[in-house]
Amino acid sequence: MNVVAIFDIGKTNKKVFLFDENYKIVWEKSVNFQETVDEDGFPCENIDLLTSWIQERLSEIKGLTAYVLKAINFSTYGASFVYLDENGKVLTPLYNYLKEYPESLKKEFYDTYKGEEIFAVKTASPVLGSLNSGMQIYRLKKEQPEVFEKVKYCLHLPQYLSFLLTGQFFTDITSIGCHTNLWNFKKMKYHKWLKKEEILPKLPPLHYGKDVIKNEEGLAVGIGLHDSSSAMIPYTINFTEPFVLLSTGTWSISMNPFNNKRLTFEELDQDCLCYLQYTEKPVKAARLFAGNEHEVQAKRLAEHFQVPFDTFKEVYYDKKIISNLRALNYNFAVSGDVEEDILTNCPFSERDLNQFKSYEVAYHQLILDLIEQQVFSTNLVIHNSPVKKIFVDGGFSKNPIFMNLLAEAYPNIEVYAASMAQASALGAALAIHENWNPNPLQNDLIDLKFYKH
Structure with missing residues (x-):
């Protein structure tokens, strides 16, 4: 073989x-x-x-x-x-x-x-x-x-x-x-x-x-390739209409290969940057330390409710909890100008955990707060470009609360959880396809799960 x-x-x-x-x-x-x-x-x-x-x-x-x-x-x-x-x-x-x-x-x-x-x-x-x-x-x-x-x-x-x-x-x-x-x-x-x-x-x-x-x-x-640029390759090969790839791990990086507007200093100041694809085309990207924040807050929740750290893996999206939290939210005081420093401070870090009657409710609030940050960050690269789809890969793509809330935040864009074994490794293999593989490139390399808003 x-x-x-x-x-x-x-x-x-x-x-x-x-x-x-x-x-x-x-x-x-x-x-x-x-x-x-x-x-x-x-x-x-x-x-x-x-x-x-x-x-x-x-x-x-x-x-x-x-x-x-x-x-x-x-x-x-x-x-x-x-x-x-x-x-x-x-x-x-x-x-x-x-x-x-x-x-x-x-x-x-x-x-x-x-x-x-x-x-x-x-x-x-x-x-x-x-x-x-x-x-x-x-x-x-x-x-x-x-x-x-x-x-x-x-x-x-x-x-x-x-x-x-x-x-x-x-x-x-x-x-x-x-x-x-x-x-x-x-x-x-x-x-x-x-x-x-x-x-x-x-x-x-x-x-x-x-x-x-x-x-x-x-x-x-x-x-060889830089891993973030490499992870983009399977998507640019499979999809031609404008999309944003939200790659989630320790960092959540929103990458838009269809936005070629030059970066402003304000955007740079909000942790936007450009990557170059191996085809030399720029990709506008925005970074958010969301995976790290999720880990920090999940530890805090586990200690407060005295449950194992990974209890969140058992929590499923509950629409009722979300609407109750939204109705209550004006009572949950969050100090400081949230809009101003939304990218650096997750609102959840300021919340009093005694206000939540269960781990499940508190965890839904954590994801609501993370989504508020994520939407702010992702919008920095969607801005003025005709994005039709958002693909989420990595850790958060497996989180049903995150995915449902993200789909709800973007009613005019199709939101998908994308799973593909080892995106950056696959990208590095695809980059040199014509030099070793006699077969035509496939277009079924990525498994997609659509989330309705």
Whole structure:
């Protein structure tokens, strides 16, 4: 059986899948690694451990007699650079994008390049410190000039993994185009600060996501993709009329590939950004820390009502509870200007749990409050574009209360829970389809469940 191998590297879970020619998963392995620390003692990915795990899994796959390996690709978390010297040796730890960025260095950077507002609008990158991966290179140059001197190439993580198998250095547009501070979205080329800081020569040439490199064994190896952009690929292949994909996990990210209006500073300030698809088209996106908030509040509810943490999995949508809560809501005081900081503060965090007679009622209120935030966030990318459908994937797609309330909030848009095994891995496989799979692309890769409002 002909297969493609996809390494799907998240911050927590590292997975590898074999997909057959019909894009069904026929084999998989996963692992969690203990983090190591960088020179400042800050936790970070153990790049040596990751490298050897990938090489071991590849040897294992090649030894599987039931499968013929035709191609390999990578989908990984973004915002992390690997720095290599001229011999391809890794020079630094894989710094964590959650690491605090020095205020003085940030100020120096934005003061030099026309200030936060103008710069953020040009690069479609909210000011996020280390999460703007270009700022990591700037920091390396300023704080460790002797190491920076030795750097031959800066590779985002997916391209480093590809290099391990091909020995070739490339840059991929989906990794460059996700809030990195590197790309000028107006001119669709690198921002000029990279030339000024002598960083540009250290970024290898751009390579198209659908093209592959043939390695010594004749295997087709992709150059890897940023996981958020990769997860969008199955949808853009399957659906042509305008849609928004609401990808839910720790973050809820609303992505609209049909909104090409340039971002304003106000939108950037509300955690909007742009991703670039592997076809180089921009995707407008808005982020909300909703999955994280759900976890925090579910713990609070479990403690208050003295029930197990995951009790919410047994709570089903109850229309009556919702209408009672709406009728009562004017009595539930929520302090502060909710509209003003709706994206950063979930109204539920302010609520007195003694006002709820049961866990079930309180949980419905939590989802009502999360939906209020979600609608505000998603509207930032729907704005002025003819969206016909919203697809929800990830954790919240399995939550009937969330899905019913979302459908109710958008009476003129069709709302679907979408389920697909491993969207970002599947996207990375589909991106290189024509290089390994003789069959036509299928249009039944996504299972949809429609929610009536």
